[in-house]
Amino acid sequence: MGSIILHIGQYVYDIYYWLILISIFGSWFPQFNTTKIGIWVSKLVDPYLDIFRRFIPPLGVIDISPFIALIAYRYLGGFALEGLRQLLKMMGV
Numbered sequence: 001m002g003s004i005i006l007h008i009g010q011y012v013y014d015i016y017y018w019l020i021l022i023s024i025f026g027s028w029f030p031q032f033n034t035t036k037i038g039i040w041v042s043k044l045v046d047p048y049l050d051i052f053r054r055f056i057p058p059l060g061v062i063d064i065s066p067f068i069a070l071i072a073y074r075y076l077g078g079f080a081l082e083g084l085r086q087l088l089k090m091m092g093v
Helices: 002-026 030-034 036-055 065-091
Strands: none
Touching: 002 036, 002 065, 030 036, 036 065
């Protein structure tokens, strides 16, 4: 049971990681944000990215905050998944 929970957590983590990447690459094409997929991805990812956009100003026309957010997501997600693994191990699941 514990490995199933861990795998589900890993899948959710990976899917959200790819959604962030799609959002980053989609921002290079303005028409992407007007498509149904672009709107859907923005609704899911923008709340997370907005946290970083508030604190990291754009460098001219280049907004590096999504890249910083992606790096932070990678590290924090790794810690969260390891914490979940340790918790499941402690519970004996």
